[in-house]
Amino acid sequence: MPPHRLVKQLAQVARPMSTLAGYKLQQHSYKYRYMIVSAGIATGGVMFYFCQKHKVLAASSVQSQKSLWMTDPITDIKDLEKNPDSMKTKMELLIMRIQGEVCRALEKEEEDKKFVVDRWIRNEGGGGISCVIQDGMVFEKAGVNISVVHGHLPPAAIQQMKSRGKNLSGKNLPFFATGISAVIHPRNPYVPTIHFNYRYFEVENEDGTKQSWFGGGTDLTPSYLNQEDCVHFHKTLKVACDKHDKSYYSRFKTWCDEYFYIKHREETRGIGGIFFDDLEEPNHEEIFKFVKSCAESVVPCYIPLVQKHKNNGYGYAEREWQLLRRGRYVEFNLIYDRGTKFGLFTPGARYESILMSLPLTARWEYCHQVEPGSKEEEMVQVLKKPRSWV
């Protein structure tokens, strides 16, 4: 095995152990990776030890993670350090790191532009960080957002949760919500659009009882079908799921196909992935680990597809078909997506960050028909009847 492939494999092992090393790997040439991987494994071990045994020392590690982030977290670093075991802290630190990792991995492919970083504060409580590339050479629009918000949920937002099966009582319930959400619309019609979102919720009922749960998922929306890509994408997700529960992948793959369904068109938005919501069992600690694995699998799920196709040749017809598919994307997001509605119905929400999921351009043709036997028809057939990929 050539040395750089060995390093690659080591790097994959090392990353979950040390996020610091994991990230830095992406910034260096292979020549330097040897050292960093070793250091990564070592640091990972040391950090793990500190986290378990010395909370005070672990707390200071919040500061040390700074280089991984796109900007400062929403919650004051001192508050994060004071509550290292709180799920709120753990989720915020996770999404801060994932945001940095994903943005830097995408920037490496972009060449033309860097992410613009917007840190915004919500008057009603909390805020967010939106990282956006617009009109890039590779990414026509790429948004990677995190948000950490709290306050009171208005009836319209509660309704979005109730309709999902949550049993919430009251009109204005105290809540806390944190999550990372990203949509990447590449320019080349052969590079698929990816969406992922991982979130944690706490809501207090009127009677003082609390509910908290996790939700999330990663899904792919190609304009053209590439079987190899689909298998790679789903396999990578399955590996992340299988580490935690052998039933997860198949459950969450089905849930994803059902959720991203454009009812009026009787087709799915893309070729799926995984989707879950209201996850509370077996316990928060286990689900957090699962969410962490999923979020960490985004880069290996997607970046290889960008690298593989970003220089593919294409013409007017492929571009037009991509824009039509993006029209469907807009339809799903604005008509059916609960996340978008929940966002828009939450007072003080930053609509620019919510609607960042919309493509730069989209197209609607009246009664568009695909040619029988065409590549476009091949894609539609999969959207009409989701397939098993692994």
Next chain:
Amino acid sequence: MPPHRLVKQLAQVARPMSTLAGYKLQQHSYKYRYMIVSAGIATGGVMFYFCQKHKVLAASSVQSQKSLWMTDPITDIKDLEKNPDSMKTKMELLIMRIQGEVCRALEKEEEDKKFVVDRWIRNEGGGGISCVIQDGMVFEKAGVNISVVHGHLPPAAIQQMKSRGKNLSGKNLPFFATGISAVIHPRNPYVPTIHFNYRYFEVENEDGTKQSWFGGGTDLTPSYLNQEDCVHFHKTLKVACDKHDKSYYSRFKTWCDEYFYIKHREETRGIGGIFFDDLEEPNHEEIFKFVKSCAESVVPCYIPLVQKHKNNGYGYAEREWQLLRRGRYVEFNLIYDRGTKFGLFTPGARYESILMSLPLTARWEYCHQVEPGSKEEEMVQVLKKPRSWV
């Protein structure tokens, strides 16, 4: 007064009296209008007489209207002839005629393309006629649809009505709905987009009681503000309203500004017009006449603006701004518009006809800002704070 202006005035008087003459006027030069107007007045008088006194003869007039339509009505002509006094018949004949008038007036401006006429049948009862121009020289997308549907309303569709204040009881209520709905998206950024919709509803509650009402409106969405256009548009609507009730225009103008409000952006979709719903008072006959006046005012409201601006010069910046404004149009239609939701939630609805309201192309830029003092800012100021135009 020069003879052609006299003819114009006569034509305005004649049109409501004879739809046949009214329509044909648009197809002939002034030279021939004298004869047609006179014939129109005469025919109008004759028809009026027949309608009142001889229902059998009046019935045959349904056949004679054929040349006004784009294709055959949804309801069998014999059934329409059998029930000339039924509001269902009157509304269907009105919208058939308006569809023909509007399509032919637009075709005269288009030069490049003719309307494609799709007659569709709904398995669950009824059907519709969609007339669409796509990718024309003047009209990038223009759809003028009518529908005449009946059957049972599912809970999701009833919900759309209840949330409006209708007190409907039951899970699957028998209903009848007919209406005309049009959205015209011109290519030139200086020609505004127009939307109009006039509809009649009948719903039967579980206890057998019936409710029926009218709704509708006409509204304008320019990308650039032209005060003169706004005044012309609103004045024409006011004239149509004032003939029936002096309070209508001001009530329905306010309602329009409130309805076409993009809540998350805190701006209206356009410069308004009129909008009303649940209209039952003073009686169906009077409201029908009002709806007829409004529907007949569409051509004089809009065609002069098309003629005035369709050859305006424009560049990349204006086109881009137009596409951004269209993005907002899509947001309103897919997130807030009750008509769209009602349509999509009605089983067997033809989504291609419902989504024909979406533009051919639209654009979303993250955090787009208008230049202070620019024409774009001038437009946004009106959207942020609706004005009085008459």
